[in-house]
Amino acid sequence: EVQLLESGGGLVQPGGSLRLSCAASGFTFGSYAMTWVRQAPGKGLEWVSTLTGSGGSADYADSVKGRFTISRDNSNNWLYLQMNSLRVEDTAVYFCAKSATGNSQSSNDYWGQGTLVTVSS
């Protein structure tokens, strides 16, 4: 059974940093691209970043480019999102999601339950 479990969310001051983690199980982790999607309170979904299965190529939303870094540990089945220079508008539930196919041009067939990041002074 595929499972994705995010952790690392919390309250952080503007300008601060946070690292989100996503523990994956139930599939061959390194064979699938992985994605972070966020949802601000009461708002819609926003794609944040996708990383290929090998970890060799990443793409980012303009809103987070230069501040967030996606990475993965294929040996231990972990996905990460390092978030620096956080802004109030980064406040959201962050979901990790698995690509349905072996490449990054894919829908996402499994999602974690999300972790809440609150940026506030």
Add this chain to the structure above:
Amino acid sequence: DIQMTQFPSTLSASVGDRVTITCRASQSIRSWLAWYQQKPGKAPKVVIYKASNLQSGVPSRFSGSGSGTEFTLTISSLQPDDLATYYCQQYNSYPYTFGQGTKVEIK
């Protein structure tokens, strides 16, 4: 960036009604479109992928159509369990943008 425009933003229908949601892309995305269902407080769940393919385990009352810039999600006979917000997402090119969502309410 490709803009995804979804309408209506809210839809109220009765059980058994046929319901259609439209998603329009600002440029051609071929068939690289997914539809997600999100129930309150839950993670999204893929319903349709590559414009018209029903995700495994999703009821057959859901269907998707379209290509290029115009896409539709149809629920042939609305059920109480379909109460949710539905999002389209293009994955033709980065950034993989979502539509703003359609909230489906049961009358």
